[in-house]
Amino acid sequence: MSRSVRLVRSVAVLTALALPAALTACDSGGRKDTGDAGAGDPYFPKAGNGGYDVRHYALDLAYDPAAHRLSGTARVTARATQRLAAFDLDLQGMEVESVTVEGAAAPFDREGQELTVRPEERLEKGETFEVAVRYAGRPETITDPDGSREGWLRTADGAVVLGQPTGSMAWFPGNHHPSDKATYDITVTVPKGLTAVSNGELRSERTTGGRTAFTWRTAEPMAPHVATLAVGRYGVTRSSTPDGLPVYVAVDTTQTDAGRAALVRLPEVMEWAEYNFGPYPFSSTGAIVDRPEDSEYALETQNRPVFPGAPDTGLLVHEIAHEWFGNSVTPRTWQDMWLSEGFATYAEWLWTEDEGGATAEQTFQALYDHGEDTYDDLWSFPPAKQPSAAHVSGDPVYQRGAMVIHKIRRTLGDDAFYDLVQGWTAAHRHGNADTDDFTAYVEEQAPDKDFDAIWDDWLYGEGKPARP
Incomplete structure (x- = not known):
């Protein structure tokens, strides 16, 4: 996501609400055999679920x-991690309307965002x-805490779906937490004349009786919050990068000229990112450009980020960097x-440096000296210890x-830094990682350095650190 284009509102800090007690079932040996109604996220405790892996x-x-x-x-295929x-x-x-498990009708009930299913057989x-x-x-x-x-x-002319952090549960049932990634097949039928764009690769497009069905496949693991669906009138461009990677770009027809002009550097940005961050982790790339009023921010939806209007190059770099940092290597919790x-923002600094603008060191020093003039809460809390869900x-x-x-x-x-970055994206490719994983990895790669x-x-300190 790009903070630079996200509207900021003053919101009250939400107090944590106690979760309702989950229904409890035990077998004859006293072992619990009901999955938890939440994945244990520190900021979104109801997000995700326990007991299975999609x-x-x-x-x-x-x-x-x-x-x-x-x-x-x-249809959700999962593996039980407990009875x-x-x-x-x-x-x-x-x-x-109905729920089945392995083809057999299953009783269910609902409480808030929780759909509780009781299979016919354990x-x-x-x-x-x-x-x-x-x-x-x-x-x-859904309105976020912020x-x-x-x-x-x-x-x-349709809709656009954004899922970060919990919006994906508004359009399909599942395990909606970044720690549970899966592959996807998504077929969407819309009135003829409209286009339905999603993640991955377009497998088929069929028109029958005044309606068109678009089928998309995402073969690499994807977290639910970066799944997307956009329905509307789009001009679609199909091409490929110089090394043969498929590119699918959908631009709202009101944004055609500006959108395509902004995305002309997409292949160049992709090549630059691969050089710096390692092999691209997915089987296609692209973008979705909607009207500026359709959403309040850009989002790194996997394979093709969503932009509210034509992005500038810095924003394009930010969202493409997320394919490595966020989509392939996905945070374990919010x-x-x-x-x-942090990595996607730093990618913007690196791009500016490589384009002959301010160096990353100059950007760092300017931010340290005057950053609070632009970012009011820059020193309000450390990046790895946000005070609440409203601050993620x-x-x-x-x-x-x-x-x-x-x-x-x-x-x-520089040499050791880029080796570390590319090693990090390779070590956790298509997986999840948390802050402890990262700090341990850095220390293991440079045992002679003091971090x-x-x-x-x-990373964890309160207030503005001493002059660097």
Whole structure:
């Protein structure tokens, strides 16, 4: 996500709410066999679920923009990580018509965003199973703790879906936490004349009876919050990078000239990012450009980020860098957000430096000396220890996060720094990592260097550190 284009509102800091007690079931030996109604995230405790690991989502959806109605079936293939007599899926709003587990009808009930399913027969630990949910209704827009909007955002000619941090649960049931990544097949049927764009590669496009079905496949693991769907009138450009990577760009017809002009440097940015960060981790790239009023911020949706209007090159660099930092190497919890946003922000500094502008050192020093003039809360909290869910996209996560990365570069020198960055993206490719994983990795790669002051003062320290 790009903080630079996200609207900031004054919001009250939310107090943590106690979760309702999960339904408890035990076997004859007293062992709990109900999955937890949450993945244990420190800031979004209801997000995700326990007891299973999703392997694949197969979504077959239909959307009617005029009626603002979404309907379809979600087939979720998962592996039980414990014995399960019941488990939860996250789904905000919508009406659930039926649920089956392994083809057999399963009782279910709902409380808030929790859809609790009780399979006809208990699932054994290690068992792979499929749960199918038929649902329909008017998908919701969700307001984040920081006041921004996500989930299903209606547009003049359709909709755009943004999922960070919890908006993905507004359009399909699942395990909506970044720690559970899966592959996806998404088919969306819309009125003829509209285009439905999602992640991955377009496998088919079929028009029958005045409606067109678009089928998209994402073969690499993807966290739910970077899954997207955009429905509207788009000009579509298909091409490839010089090394043959497919490029799919969809630009709202009102943004055609500006959008395509802004994205002309996409192949160049991709080549630059691969040179600096390592091999590109996905099988296609591209972008979605909507009207500026359709969303309040850009988001690094996997394979093709979403932009509200034509992006400048710095914003394009930021979102493309997220393919490595955020989409491939995904934060384990929302508290680890700085690992994604700090690196993407630092990528902008590096691009500027390589383009002959200010060096990263000059950007760092200017931010240290005058950063609070632009970012009011720059020194309000450390990047790895946000005070609440309302602050996971705060300025320190982006700007101080980038400053941490620059301090590491200073300590290592350029050659060792780029070796470390490329080693990090390779070691956690298509996986999850947290702050402890990163600091341990840095120390292992440079055992002769002392990073304690960086961690203590810049990553976790309160207030403005002493002059660097």
